[in-house]
Structures are given as C-alpha cells and as structure tokens.
Amino acid sequence: MNKLQLKPVMLGIAAIVIGAVIVLIQNILIPESGGTFLLTLTFWVALIQGAVAVVAAADASAAKWITPLKRELLSFYPLILFIAILFLFLGLQMDVYPWIDKQNKWLNVPFFLVRNFLAMLVLYIVAHFYAKATLANSEGKGRWAIAYLFIYVTVQSLVAFDWVMSLAYPWVSTLFGGIFFMEAFYTGLVIAALIAAYYLRKEVEDPVSMSKVLRDTAVFTFGFALAWAGLFYAQFLVIWYGNIPEETSYLVIRMHHSPYMEIFYVSVFFLFILPFVGLIGRKAKISPNWVTLVAFIVLAGIVLERILFILPDASINPIAAVAEFILMGFLFLLFFASRDQFIKALEMSK
C-alpha cells in the first residue's frame, strides 16, 4: 500500500491524468453512450461524499466510535472537487437526457451544469474546512459537520433528481433524493467497514478499538440494509398501489423485463437480504474477512442498482465502464494511500 504514496502535487497530476483519460474514453471512443459516464459519476459521487458524510454525522451527534477511522475517511474529500470538475464534461454528452429537446425552466443544459457544479464546489469547500476543524478537534467541528451534511443532502438530492431521475423524464418520485443520500451514506459506512477490516488483518492499529469500530460499522451497515429496504419498499408500494401508467411504466420495465429484471433481483439481494442475513449474527459482525466480503457485495449492489437506474434509458458500454471504474478505483486508492501526506499538511496549516 505504501508504494502508492505520493506527494500532494503528484496526486493532483495523477487526478488530472486519470480525469483526462476518462473524458477521452467518453468523448472519443464512445461518444454515443453517455450512460457509461453517468454510471461512473453516480457511483463515485456517492462513495466519496458518503465516506465524508459518515464522519460528519458521527461528529454532529457527538459519537466517538468513528474517531479511529477519521483520517482515513476524510482522505477522500479532495475527490469531491475532482468529481465536480469531471461532472462538467457531462455537458458534452447531454443528449442522454430525453428532455434535451424540450427544455424548461428547471431542466435546461446551462442551469443543469451550473447548479450541480456549484453545489459540489461548495460541498468541497465546506468539506475542506470541516476536515480541518475535526482533525484539529476544534470547537467548530460540530457546526462544520452540520453544514457539510446539509449541503451533502442537497447535492445527493440533485444527483438523484437531476442526473438520474430526469433520464426517465417526466417520471417523478419524490423519494428519489432520500434514497440517494441514504445510499451514499450506506456506501460510506461500507468503506469504513472495509478500512477497519483491512487494519484488523494488517494489525497496524490497536486491535481492540478497531474491532469495536468494526462491530459498530457492521451494526450500522446492518441497520442501513434495513433502511434501504424500507425506503425502496416505500417507493415501490406507493407506485404499485396507485397503478398510474405514467408511474408504473418505470417499475414495469425494471421489474418485469429481462435483463433489468435479473439486475433488479440481484441488487435487492446484495443490498438488503445478504447484509441483513449476513450480519444478523453476533460473530459475523466481528469477523474482518466476513465483513469485507459483505462490504464488497454491498458495493457491487450499489453499482448494479445504479446500472438499473440508468440502463433502460441510456446505453452503457461495459468495457468503457470497467475501464473507468478501474481508473477511478486506482485514483481512490492513491488518495487513501497518500493520506498522511496532505492530511498532515491539513493538520499543520493553522
């Protein structure tokens, strides 16, 4: 892992390179399938912002359990900016959206790009100050945490309503935003669990506190599996019961027609049933390997679900998608590995 350590400058360069490559792939190789790009964006935006949100939430509710993982989770916050910038390039592939030829006050290209970019920019700034405050464990960290959560919720709602829901325009579900920021948090937790498990296996940190962290994250993951099921059901039931063609069409295609049908069932299995059953036992919650496995499955579930949201309305190029994920994953690891470099810097700067 330490091999990957880089200086902040290098990190910046790496980010730019990777970003550029992704943009190239999108616009040179597969200009027609903006869905792929959207998939990458929607997944990583959740992962990155969620990770930070987990810490923020803990701080806001003055909970201690996360402290041992603070620095690790915060190490991703610069990527918020990265995603924000990357998002701007979606502007080149706006034709994925059906409303593109009948734009209205809310859904029109310039406003769409501007509002989302700005929101994420602000989120990044707040995240920066928050990271600073919480690492220095200063008075204001609570306030910054709350601020971050606010904007986080806004951004994720925008992601839900603007990026994804408008693919199926004019289909509307008011719960979509809720589902998204909940899922982002879910992913964040899973990352925390992964890191905890990683440490436990590597035994780099004090195992007692780590195992405690592992258990807590596992417990929360378990809880969020339930929460996910709850929200999903809440949305499904209302539409199912109301039986208004405009609304049901969205579900029908995703639940009654192959291949989406299969994707749907698998993602439900990954996001709810498996973590629920898998983490119900007391022992399961403290076994690093098992938790790692579950964590990865949940991540896979999230990806599948994003695919399910996007695929029926916008094409996804599998190879490109895999490529982009690898690149992003690599960048992700880089930031994780070289956290000491800039986190220290952050802690120093007064």
Place this chain on the structure above:
Amino acid sequence: MNEQLLFDDKNKFLQKLEELVKSGVSPRNIAVSTPYPVHEVEHILKTPPSPLRFFTLLGALFGLLFGAWFTSWTSINWPLIGGGKPIISVPAFVIVAFELTVLFGGVISFLGFLFLTRLPSVKSIISPEEYGNRFVIQIHSEEKK
C-alpha cells in the same frame, strides 16, 4: 453452604465480584442482584448470551408465516377483486405480515423471558427491591464431593 455479600457501592461490589471469579469460583454458582442492571457484571461473569434471542427469532418467524398465510387464506376464501389488484397482492400483505412478525416477536420474547428467568409471577418482577438499593452477591457452593 450459601454465602451472601451485600454492598452499598457499585465499584466495591464489582471489585469483589472480579476477585471471586479470579479465585476460581465458577460463575455458575454466583448469583447477583442489583437495583439496576450493571452491564459490567456480564463481562466479569462471562455469562453466555441469553437464549432469549432464539425465542425472539422463533416468534418473529412464526409471526411472519402466520401473517403470510392468514392474509392469503382469507383472500382466497372469498376472492373479491379490488382495483384490478391480484387476489393475493403480496406487496400489500407484506405489511400485515411484517406487523405480525414484530408483534409475535415481541410477545414471545416476553414469554421466553418469563420462562428463562423462571419467574412464577409477574408480581415479583414488578417489585425487584427485595434488597433495597443494595448490591448483592450470592455464592452457592455445591462443592461437596
């Protein structure tokens, strides 16, 4: 021969308890009574996780199955179509099933609790203050070979 130790202070009580365990008295022969739950005791005595959870699980499962069966059976018993929904509309019945799961889970855990703690009557649970505000350790020594 049964020994009974009374404490006014929780910490003293806990110290003594640890000593006892260290001195090799098997936790099985120690009974404690406290004015309010002291979670440390569980750590010290390494009490195995209470089997109550199995009652809960049992109850929950039963509730779930019963709910599923009951809703479907009553609907089939006199099939009436409403709003074009299938006679057995799973999504709707899930809710009832879920609620019954919680209900039975709760109720049966409680019964299990009564059963496990071998408490004949609810009365004696309601007034646990036999020792007032004291912490009590009872040691039953059945070491008579």
Place this chain on the structure above:
Amino acid sequence: MDRRDFLKFLGISSGTAMISSCGVDKANEKIIPYLIPPEQDVYPGKPVFYNTTCTECPANCGLSARVNEKVYDEVRGLFPTKAEGVKGHPINNGALCPRGQASLFRLYHPKRIQRPMMRDNDGNFRVATWQEAYAYVTTELQAAKEEKKDNLYFSGRTTGTLAGLIGRFCEEMGIERLPEFEIFSHANLRKANEIVFNQPEVPHYHIKDADFLLTIGADILETFVSPVSNAAQYGEAVKNENFTWYHLEPNLSMTGLKATTRLAVNPHSEIYFLAYLLHALSRSDIRKRRPSWAIMNMVPDPSAEEVSQKTGISAENLEHLVSAFFIAKRPLIITGGVSTAQPGGLEAALLTALIQAAMGMNDTVVDFAHSQNYEKVGSMLDVQELLERLRNKAVGVIFISRSNPVDDISANFNFVEELKNARLRVGMSDFMSASMQECDVVLPLSHSLESWGDAAPRKGIRNVIQPAIEPQYDTRTEGDVLLEIMRTASGQKQGPDYNQYLIEQWHSLYGESETVSLIENGYIEEPVSPLSIAVDTRSVESYLKNTDFSREVAAQPVLIITPSIRTYDGRSKVLPLLNEIPDPLTTVTYGEWVSVSAVAAKKMGLKDRDEIQISVENENLNYPVKVQNVLPENVYMVQRGLIYAIKTDIDSRSGEASWYLDNISATKTGAVIPLPILSGSMHEEGRGILSSHESVVEHSEHYNEKLKEEVDVEEERIYPKHPHKNYRWGMTINQDSCINCAACVAACYVENNIPVVGQKEQLQGREMSWIRIEPFVRDDRDIEFTLMLCQQCDNAPCEPVCPVYATYHNPEGLNVQVYNRCVGTRYCSNNCPYKVRRFNWFDHRLPKPWDKMYNPALSVRGRGIMEKCTFCVQRIRAAEDMAKDEDRLVRDGEVVTACQETCPTKAITFGNLMDDSSRVSQIARSDEAYRVLEELGTEPAIHYLRKKERKSEA
C-alpha cells in the same frame, strides 16, 4: 266504477292488470295474503306497465307507468314507481323529459287537495261533500243566469274527449267557454300563420327530415311546443353526416349551444335578418315560389352591411348562413320563443312564414295537417277582455280549471282583485295554487295516473289516459265533475259517468277493436285530411300595409324572461325533484337567480351569489347573480316560473306577452345570497374531461389503436388484467347527440331511490345525484357539456381501499357497492378521481306519501352509507334472471338502464363489451371514442364519443 269493471265493459279481461289493493302487513312481523287475488298475476319482481299520457306540459307525451306490487303502510298493493316513455310513440318514442320523469312526485304530492272544499260564512275553507258542492254550484249557476250575468269556463289547454265534453257542458248549462289559457300561447306565431296561410295554428315541424335547420329564438330542445318530440327528431337528424344547424338568439340557451353554429343577435333585430333572407331568396335562382312582388315591395330590403350592423352578425357569417340555406335540399326554418315573444315578434313570425312558403317547406317539413292543436288556445287579449267583463261585474259563476292565472298574469293585471267581482268562483285543480286560494268552491281533480281519459297532443294522434293506481283521495276527474253538475242541474239521479262517456266516444270514433288497441298501446294514430297550404296574398298585403318594419333595436341592456327546462312555465315548480336537479346550463338548484354575462359581471365586479338590483322604470327586482359565460354582455336572463313578478308588454295585435324588459339598469347591492351552485368551477382547466381537450384526443387515439391492433396490454401493466365472466357491462355516451336535458338525471333519481336532500344540504355541497351534467366553458366562446357518472373502472381506485369489501369489482365488470356492508369510511369517495360516489350524511327518507314511489327492486340507503351508480344493477339482475329461465345469456339491448331508457336523443348505449357484436362495443371501437382521464389508467367502462368539431362564433 273501478278499473276492473271499466275494462270488463270494454270486454278486455287480460292484457293489463287490475288494481286491487288489500291486506294488512306490518312490514316484517306479518305476512298478508290477498283477500281476492288480482285477475292477472302481478307479483314481486314482476312489474306491469300501463301506457298513458304525461300531463306535465301541453306536449302530452306518451307515458308508460311502471307498477310494482309492494307493501306500503300495511297495505299490499300496486303502486306506480317509475314513469317511462311509451315505446314507439309518435311523439316521444320511449323518451321523457325531466318534468315527465318527475311527474310521479305530483301524483304522490302531500300538498294535493284531498277533498272538495267550500268557503264558510267567514270566508275560510271547509271540507265539503261533492253533493253539496254540486248543489251549490248548480244553484249559483241558476241564480247568475237570473241576474243576467254570464257564467264563464276558464281552463288550460284541453284536447280530446274532455274538450268535447266541456263544449257540451257549456252548451247545456248556458256557460260561455273562454279561449283556453296558456302562458306560452305562441300567439304571434299563430297570428302570423293565420295571416299568411289562414292557419291560426302551431305547425308540426319535421326536424328529422331537414338537412339544414335554421332556428331563430325557438328553444326547440327545451320547451318549444313539444321539446321531447323535437329532441327525438334532432337525434335522428344528426345521424345525417351533412346536417347543419344555425341558431340565432339574443340570449343564451342550451338549444343554441347544441347548434352547429350559434349566432348571437341583438334583441329585436331578428326581423332585419329575416327580411334580408327573404329578399336574398327572392333574388336567388333557387327559389321555389317567390312571394308576389307586391309583398316583396312592402318588405324592407336592408343591405348586408345594414343587417350585420343591426343584428351584430358578422358579414361573413351572414354570407355562410345564407349560402348554406340555399344549397340545402330540405331546409327548415323555425322562429319562436324569445324571437316571437317581442315587439317585432309578429313580423318575425310573418316573414318566417313567407320564407317557408317561398322555399316550399309547407309540403315537406312544416306540417299544418298535423298541427299542434292550439287553435282553441287564446292569448293575453282574451285575458284582458275577461278582466274587462269582471270589472263591469258582468260575470256570474266562473270555472277556473287546470290553470293558475293568478300567478301567471298577476304581474300584468290585478287579477285577484278583479276576480272578486265574479259572483262565484269555482276552482278545479290538484293543488292549492294561488288561483285556487281565490275560489269559493275548490273541486280536487284526480291525477292523470288515477283517472281515465284521453288527449290529442297534435292532430292525428290520440293518447289514452288510464289509471295506474286508484284515486288516493276523494278526488274526481274533470269529466265526472262536469257530468255530475249537469245531472244535478237536470235533477236526474242516475246517468252515465265519464268513463262510460269515454267508451261511447271511443267506440263511435274507432270501433271496439281499435279502442282495445288504444288502451293497450296507449295511443292511436288517426288519418288526417291533407291541407293545401298557400299564401293568402291579399291578407298578407293588407296586413303589411299598416305595419312599419322600421322598428328600433331594443334599448340595451335588456332582461329576458325565458322558460325553464325544469319548470316549463312554472307549473312544475312544486315538484321537489325538479328543484333538486341543477339547471343544466347554470348548475343552480334551489332558488331564483339572474344570469349576468361574464363581461358585465367583470365590469360590475360581480361574483356568483352577489345580489344585484335590476330596475325598470317603476319596479326593482333583487336577485343573486349567476355569472354566465358566452352570454352577450348587455343581456340578463331570468327564468319564468321561478320568477312571476315581472310586468311585460302585451302585443295589442296578437296578444303575445313579451319576454323582454328593455332598457333596464343593474346595480350591485353588496349583499350576498346563499345560492346552491353545484359546479365547483365552470372552467375545465385542461383536465382532459372535455372531448375537445388535446390530451383526450391523444389518449383516445392511443387507446383506439391499442384496441385495433390488439396490443398486449399486459406488457405495460404492473399487475395482470383480471378476467370477466360472460359480461363486461359498458356504456357509450354520444356527446354529439346528447342535449343535456337532464332527463337521465331525473330518471336515475326515481329509479334508484336517490334521496332528495333539499337546499340546506346542497348549499353544503352534499347533492346525491349519481349522474350529473357538467358544463364547462371552452375558450369563452362556447360551453361544452359532459355527462358524468360512475365509470365502472376496471382498475377502480375506490375498490382496494375499502377495508370491508363493501365495494369491489364483480366478474361482470360492475363496480359493486354493497350497501349493508358499508361502514362509511368515505375512503372510496376520496380516492375516486371522478367524484361520483355519494355519501348519506343523514337519513333522507322521502316524506310520506312520496315514499310510495320507492322502487322495491333495490334498497333505500340509510345514514352513513356510501352509494353510487351501479348501471342499474337491479335491471341487469332481472334480465339475467329471465335469461337464466331460458338458459341463455342476456341478449344485446335486453338490459336498458334508466338513463338510457329516457334519453330523448338515444345518446346513451349500454351493453356487453365482451361481445364484439354488441352495439356498445362497436361504438366503443369507433374513432371518436375516448375515456375520461384515460391517463390515470383506471380503465373505465364508459366510452364517450367525441363531439364533432364545429365552427363556433359568438
């Protein structure tokens, strides 16, 4: 002699049932046998029908009364529970108007006069026996004669045998028979026809044969002469693809809104248009018989510009109209209503007559041979003369029969006072009307459903009037009364009663066998001598000599007093049902109002229910406002019958009472008067309810292609379509032929025991009607109507939410409401997008004896129960029961819902959508078909047929 003997006398023993009630039955504890069984089997579940005549208005449609056996008030007996039209009747062919449907409310009205009454010495009414009444009247008649005063007989329009009898009565008793009294006497029309054709009559218009219809002021679909007949013919006419209909009117009527093109004209300006038309005609080459030059010269010849400037009809519309009129093969022009009841009315009617003659309509569509039997009807001139005689104390005994002059003319004449000058006033009526209050002797008449008789609605048709129930009170038919009086006068004890008199008449007229068919069919068509109609040039010329056409257009604003589709001239106001049902155009139910044009309202800052004061030179009238879109700005409308107290001019030439008040002024008083307006909003706001709405068009097209290509709908559904067994009952409503007359609404009330809740509840917005007519303004130039009732959705949102299965979808596709299971959560109603479910907020049982008319075939709902349209499930079940006896399925057209049955234009079709050959499913597949709020995916069973687009101009 009761019904049984009567028919024996005729040698009819079977065919129709006998009224015989007997037995005592405390609803459930006891079970009561007949003492003697009725001769023909009548039993629960098998009603009988008697063909008789509707007497709610002079049109005298054929009415077929449904009689059910049931136990009422401890009596097992037979009660009329529903009025239908007589199938195949030449006038109304199975249909009835709302007034006809409601007529049972008159039969069972608690306020009916139940026994003869005479004034005692201190002027109060006291109950009397018929004998003393007769005795008193005869002596008075005698005394009056000695005083050299003339005895008068004043009655409403009378036809058939009774008319003859009255004549004979007057003759024998030396009584002078006054011309018959009708408010809508069509005096100008008849006068004009007299001048032009020597026919002082209202002709019979063959609307169904016309391919071009031009109506001027005549509200043919509402009250004009014989509305149901007109409507039925209209229903036929529109089937013709290139049938066009122009309607000119100064006000706003539903008739006008149905016309292909409605043109608003300035009040009193019709004559300019007609003159123009006549000249254009005589100039054109297509004319049949041009009027003599002499005549043409006397008729002014205005230029097109002048006409359009005077009338307000744009030049191009005028052009369109005239050309359309000329190219038509069988044009028909009708002038009447507001356009004849005006200062220039006589000229208008006269010019119309000339045009008719010129176009040769008299041998085709304008039929004097079958004229409407108005010749004996007088006019206001006769009333004036009567008053004159009263003033000179020249009147002895005056009989006032079947009419209510006091209310009808009090505004113009101080009738009450003058009447006091008569020696004795004898009233004959079923209600204690204002006129009866002025009489000394009041003789209660039996309702037409309690008595034998006949009527001649128009020449060539004779209707029978026969009892469906024996007289409930101590009442007599007018015929019996007259005969009795004659007998008492002549001092003879025994003599033939009216029934025997009738039979003699019929036998002499038609012979035995025909008489039987008259009674069984309810009517008989007799041959009429053809008339050769020619213009009497001389009389026309002599008339035209002393008329000036240069009449100024009315000084605006004007108040127009129109007849009401609900109460005709006000005579039906006493029927609660007709107050409960909203006036289709304004959706106002109880109370009086004045319609103010939206433009004027805006200017005056008026909202619905604001009170305004309308002042003519000497009098002020205060009424709440109903803002009426499309109505011309300077025109205010009130409905006659709701409002009596308005004095209007009388045409000295014809005696026509004007419907206008010119040069009025209206001011807002600031007061607000509670007025039940049922419509929540007159604007459809693009909700996809109106056929014109583009989303409707789009959805209906989508739906139709689905039907045609049999696209598998499963693909698009989240749960599968559920199966139907044998039937999927469905309905189609043709919005092109529907005339919004509200007959269906009334029929539904009576058929389904729907409670009449009264004004207070309606102000709360708690009306109970299962079917309603919804007017919606369409881009402020037109008003479209739609019929709303339970759509019997396949995926009904109301069903799944009911916690106790009180409503569910039955295998035949009905959205069933099980009344006795309902606990009243009202969730279903909340969830119904069409809002057609009705909740019983209280126990609304009809007060005695109205509850006699409850339909025993379905339950009367108590408080706390939700109710709704179930496609007359009781009728469906009856048909299925019958089919089961013969071990077959119900045939197409075997089930007829109440609304469908009474529809004058046959706009409603009902049947089995699963059977592709059934009429309903064929219509449902047509390209015009659409379903309301299709996008909600409720899959309604009711298909509307889009109204054909029409170029509207207002």
Place this chain on the structure above:
Amino acid sequence: MKRRIMPLVLSAYFVLFIIFVVLLAYFWNRDSKTPVQPINFSHQIHVSKVGLQCTFCHDKVDKSTFAGIPPVQKCMSCHKNVKTESPEIQKLTRYWEEKKPVPWKRVYSFKIQNYVYFSHKRHIKAGLDCSKCHGEVKLMPQMKRVRQLEMGWCVSCHKANMAPTDCVTCHK
C-alpha cells in the same frame, strides 16, 4: 398497589368494546321461532293427511321472488263446506265475511330485509326441495323456523353447489 392501576385502566378501556359487541350479538337474534298464528293452521294435516302439494297454496313459488300466500278466497273454496264446525275454521270464515285478510305471522324473515333480495323462483328452478330451508313442513302441526337465515348459511350452501357468491346476487 398503585402500580396495578395502569394495566387496569388499559384493560377496562379495551374490555368495554368487547362487552358492547357481545351485547349487540345477543340482541341481534331474539325473535320467536314459532310465532302464534291467528288461526292454528296445521301444515301436517294439509300436506300429510290431505296430501296437498306445496304449490297448491304457494302458487307463486316458482314464478316470483316471493312464495305467495294463498288468498283467503282459496281457503274458503274448500272450507265453505269442509270441517266448518271446527272453531279454527270458523275464525277463518269470520275473516272472510268481514272481508279481512288473515294477518298471518311471518315465520321466516331476513335480519336486514331491506338489503337482502332472495328469490324463491331461482331456488325452486335450481331444483331445491322446500324442506332444504323450511324443514319437514309436512310434519309440523305448527309452523316453526328451523333455520336462522344468516348469510353464512346461505353462502356455505352456495359455495357447496357452485351457486354464484357474487355479492349482487343477493344485495342490491
């Protein structure tokens, strides 16, 4: 002691409703099974002894929803000279002379008459025997109700015989 009151309040609160229901159920069906008839008419004699068919008197049973009760005229057609000495028959004759129908007491009736539409005709046509619902009338000196006409009973039979169980079959 005081700790007991909470549960008491609760249980009292819920028990109230239960009592209400029970009372309702009790007052629901109390009406005599064998009403005393104005004339002590014996089906046993007329059916078993005399051997009349049910339809001889109840002639509407296969035509109408309502079985029909013979008009007094019909009774008199025989009893003008049959058994005129018996006091019961004299009662009948009195009714006949006074032109009063006999106020027979109803034996079978539905709880909510207004809402239930039962058709004798359909059941007879379906080949049901009268005794299925009315019991062995021919053995009854005094008519008595052998069935409580409750929905459940109707339904069970309908289900057993594949008769329609659609609600509108009986409720309109």
Place this chain on the structure above:
Amino acid sequence: MRSIDYNEQLEHEVLAALRKPNPWYWVALVICALLFGMGLTLWIYQMLKGMGVAGLNNPVGWGVYITDFVFWVGIAHSGTLISAVLFLFRAKFRNAFNRSAEAMTIFAVMTAGLFPLIHLGRSWFFYWLFPYPNQREIWVNFKSPLIWDVFSLGWVGSLRQWWHYNRLYIFLAAFATPLVISVHSVVSWDFAMSIIPGWHTTIFAPYFVAGAIFSGTAMVLTLVIPMRKIFRLEQYITLNHFEKISQVLLFTSLIVTYSYIVEFALAFYGDHQFEAAHFTYRLLGDYQPFYITMLICNSLIPLTLFFRKLRRSIVYLFILSIFVNIGMWLERFVIIVTSLAKDFDPYSWGLYTPTMVEVGITVGSFAMFFMFFLIFAKVLPVLSITELKEEASE
C-alpha cells in the same frame, strides 16, 4: 457512599410527588373530565343524527377527525421512540423522560384509536374492521391501508407495559423501532395509496415518520416542562436533557422541511398539471393561511434552535413546543383537506369548514388525554427510578 443517599433522596422526592394532591390538581382533573364527557356526548349525537353534523361534504370526505387521528398517532410514537430508539443508541438522557413518554404513548394511542371509529359513518359496525371469524364467512380487505392501520395500532399499547425490565428491554426496543417506523409509514400510506394529487407521493412514509417524531418530541416538552416545575424535578431533568431533546426536535424539523421542499418542487418538475395545480392551490388557495402558519411553525421557528442559548431556555422551549404542536396539526389538516377540496374534476370542487361538533370532539380528545395524564402523574412515579439510579451511578 454518595450513590446510596442520592438514591434514597431520589426515591423520596420522586415519590413525594405522589402523595399530596393539591387543589389545583383536582380543578384541572375535573375540567378535563367534563370536557371529555362533552366530547363523548357529541359523538353519540353524531351517531344518532348522522355524519352530516360534521362539516364534511362531497369532495372533502375526511377532515378534522382524520387530522386528529394522525396527530395523536404521531404523538403516541414519540414516546415509544424516546424510550426505544434512544435505548438502542445508548443515549442516557432518555431516562429522565422515559416514564412520561411511555405514559404519553399509551394515552395517545387510546385517544388516536378512537378517531377511526368516530369518523365512521356507521360507528356501530366498527367491529367489521377486525378480522374475526364470523358466520358471514367474509373477512376484511387486507389490501386496504385502513386495515393495516388496525393491525399496527391495535396492540401498540398492549406491548408497552413490559418495558420496565431492562434485560428484556433491548429486544423489545429492537422491535419497537421498526414497529414505530412501520406504523407511521402505514398511516402515511392511508394517503399515499390513493391517487389524489397531494396525497399520492412516494416520500410520504419517511416524511410522516419524521413528522411523528417531531410532533411527539414537542408534545413531550409541552408535558414535561410544567411537570418538572410542579413536582420540582429540576435536579433530575436537567438542562442537558432538554438541550439533547431540542436537538432531536431541530433535526426532525429539518427532515420535515426537506420533504416540504421536495414535494413542492417536484410538483413543478415535469408537466404534471394536476400536481402543479394542486400545490399552487395549497400556496395561494382558500387554505393559504393554514399552509403559511404551518410552514412558519414547523420550518422557520425551530431553526432558532441552532442557538445554544435557546436550546437551554426552558420557557422558550415550552412556547416553541406549543407552536410545533399547532404546526403539525395544521400540516395534517392542510394535506388532507386541500388535496380533497380540489382534485381532478373541477365540477366537483368544494370547500370544507369544520363544525362545532368536530371542534367539540377534538377538544374532548385533548381533555381525555390530559385527564389520563393527570391521573398517571399521581398514580405512578413520573420518573423511572431504576433508570435514574442507573444513570446516576455512571
């Protein structure tokens, strides 16, 4: 040594509250009893006369009664949550409120349970709503949200008593949390399952759950603050407790606000004319004052809790809690009435104004609630002694 006398003093003082009934207590009790009686009388009157005595009409089939129902259910579960959820998260400040919260739950459930019966057109057939074996062989419709209600409400109360025993607590708490959430989701689905604009929206379930906790917490404050004063429990219910609870209040308020925004914004998102028309009506239509007041009470005023000072000012919290109660009641009223008053078919639009009967019954329900609460205050120790000891000892 400290803990023991603390415990005895604690017991002494807490139980002291149970002894001397002061005259004002009786006055309050009697007034409540009378109002409660009035409420019952009105209900009977309504049953005898018919539903029409309420102001309901054709488009608006539900009004004050259902509003009250949702309101009380909301309050009911705050208790459950306070004791259960907070237990799960090992939050200590729970204890101080525990008893009153639990009592509140029981009474609120009792009150709430009445309204579904009151609003029935034929209340005397209420038992048809329960799936009991009957001779009719006809069961209830498990597809109807109202039946889900019956299930979720029926037993909430019955489960509550057993909660004093800590060993069981964890399990029951574990069950109670999903239970509460489910119950509120179900209540929200009473509306969301329909297709009426303003009701049929997916966010309702979480939105109502948050709303319930919000209103419930507020009600806890409304009740506990005076109680704390009267029984002189300042020492046990401290400012820190209040600060924590007011944070919960703030948090839930924010969620509710989020729902308001999303609901409103998405109405104008696509070309959904019905939704758009409906929310325009809510904002500008006949019921505008209610809607605005609701927004102020539920979204604006709670924002002040960002200030620590206000979080720690008892008086302010008390006033605030009252506002929130009003606001939440109005929220339900607005949702129910505006949605029904103007739905799809303009012809059938109509307005609803409550009558005195409805007001009377509502007042009666409050009276009932407070009556029971007063009795409770005298009959049981208001604080859970055992739990306080536990807390004190750590």
